[in-house]
Amino acid sequence: MIGISIGVILSGRMMQKHPYKKLAVRGWLLTSVALFSISLIFTDIGVIFIYFFAFLTGFGIGSVMPTFMLPDQNAVSENYQATVGGMIQLSKNIDGAAGILVLFPSYKGLFLKTFDKVLHSNILPNCINRR
The missing domain is CATH 1.10.287 (Helix Hairpins)
Structure with missing residues (x-):
């Protein structure tokens, strides 16, 4: 941030x-x-x-x-600049929310498969404590 x-x-x-x-x-x-x-x-x-x-x-x-x-x-003219700025911000927020909703399940499945392979292998870096 x-x-x-x-x-x-x-x-x-x-x-x-x-x-x-x-x-x-x-x-x-x-x-x-x-x-x-x-x-x-x-x-x-x-x-x-x-x-x-x-x-x-x-x-x-x-x-x-x-x-x-x-x-x-x-x-746009000065009368509509604030409106356009608000519309741009609103569209960014809607796009971010839709992207998270659509892409999170696929990333979660991909991440869990990869993480499981790494966790059960011997390639973890030394800075991560193994249990």
């Missing part, structure tokens, strides 16, 4: 000097690199690195958010 908040604030300030497209590309690139780095973590690594990459992921996502909101608001 801290990364998203800082990303939104800084990206909103940087939009006055930089084009939207560059900020969006940089945000998605940072998010992709951070998520890829998290996916490579499977050995003994400090928790601080996991927090760092989670912060970078949030910062990248946060820096992309204003780049989609501001052009949409600028496309």
Whole structure:
């Protein structure tokens, strides 16, 4: 949450000097690199690195958010900018709720199968206490 908040604030300030497209590309690139780095973590690594990459992921996502909101608001007259902003937020919330509802069961089944295999194998990292 801290990364998203800082990303939104800084990206909103940087939009006055930089084009939207560059900020969006940089945000998605940072998010992709951070998520890829998290996916490579499977050995003994400090928790601080996991927090760092989670912060970078949030910062990248946060820096992309204003780049989609501001052009949409600028496309309408001043009388409707607040309405458009509210509609965008509402559609994001509905999309997130529907995505969780639809995708969670499939991820849960996939995760449980993979977790069961890892739990019963001998490839767990040393930082995880085995029972």
